[in-house]
Amino acid sequence: MDFEFSARSRALQDRLTEFIRTQVEAAEPVYAEQVAASGDPHFHPPVMEELKAEARRRGLWNLFLPNERWGAGLSNLDYAPLCELMGRNLLAAEATNCAAPDTGNMEILAEFGSPEQQEEWLVPLLNGDVRSCFAMTEPWVASSDATNVQSRIERDGDDYVVTAHKWWTSGAASDRCKVAILLGVSDPDADPYHRHSMILVPLDAPGVKVVRTLPVFGHDAGGGHCEVLFDGVRLPASNILGEEGGGFAIAQARLGPGRIHHCMRAIGLAEKALELMCQRAWMRSPFGKPLAEQGLVQDRIAESRLEIEQARLLVLKAAWLMDTVGNKGARFEIAAIKVAAARVATNVIDRAIQLFGGAGVSDDWPLAAMYVHARTLHLVDGPDEVHKQQIARRELRRYEGLRG
Secondary structure, X not given: OOOOOOHHHHHHHHHHHHHHHHHHHHHHHHHHHHHHHHOOOOOOOHHHHHHHXXXXXXXXXXXXXXXXXXXXXXXXXXXXXXXXXXXXXXXXXXXXXXXXXXXXXXXXXXXXXXXXXXXXXXXXXXXXXXXXXXXOOOOOOOOOOHHHOOOEEEEEOOEEEEEEEEEEEEOOOOOOEEXXXXXXXXXXXXXXXXXXXXXXXXXXXXOEEEEEEOOEOOEOOOOOEEEEEEEEEEEEHHHEEOOOOOHHHHHHHHHHHHHHHHHHHHHHHHHHHHHHHHHHHHHOOHHHOOHHHOHHHHHHHHHHHHHHHHHHHHHHHHHHHHHHHHHHHOHHHHHHHHHHHHHHHHHHHHHHHHHHHHHHHOOOOOHHHHHHHHHHXXXXXXXXXXXXXXXXXXXXXXXXXXXX
């Protein structure tokens, strides 16, 4: 395995670090003030557009997309440290147009979209002019198994009619979110892996209704996570993404890169939490000496460093395999990092919160918001248990000859 970053990646790391330190971190209080002044937690503050313009000027734009026609053309391995840096600040990914769920949507539009679909939706997304959402999860079925999805995409002459009840549709609360990529059943008589299709649904189409946002641990910000109804939404047949019946395969193609991006950012979250923990340990002195000199605190800091290094190496291995043998060949490593990275981020942030005391659960420090984000990573793109089951089955398969 070769984890050496290219000269281009190293140069981008330096530029991105400087951008986050001098521009993004300085914009955080302005961002919060502008959102608060609007009275709308989903308001898009002008300062974000200023950050995006500066990121484009510095060449820090669409770094996630390996497709050289549309994106930066970086390998997964070269993108890994950049995505980790973005994970250290919750504004950085959007500022560089590398935020989910747009990244996954842009990847599948670049790979599976028709020229017309790319012109209508991919180009505005790449330019940062609009946002998008991904509508797969449903409230009445176990959506961790995508074959359970019940939403219907029914052919009617030259059109399709979409009837669906979705939730946890991230980003749909934003006025800038203009299109959903929806997974639904187009052929109920086909086998479980060819029953589904994906279709592009403009959010202003008749029959689309954002019912509510779903706060996470009381937090409701950005584009939100929404419950959305699609009631007889009539769309032209040209809105089908890829081929009819290919929705499950496209979903799997989307989730591989999306999962590793989540994991890269999770490492950045953990690093930021450890940095804050070490700073706080020297700033507070209960019982006559700094927390940094308490053995229990030192043990937690050491454990955090060990866990971060282990998880980062596993993420880099998965990225290297995706580059060398493809997403399918790296599927078990992707499953492993999905569990490991979320666990590390949650553990380290939790330790930092405990060390901070009451300040750790307040909004005066970023740890509470970081924890909310890290905890959801145990569920998004498939819960930990599904990934662990996949890993266990591979291990057990080696010894299946001993059955009985």
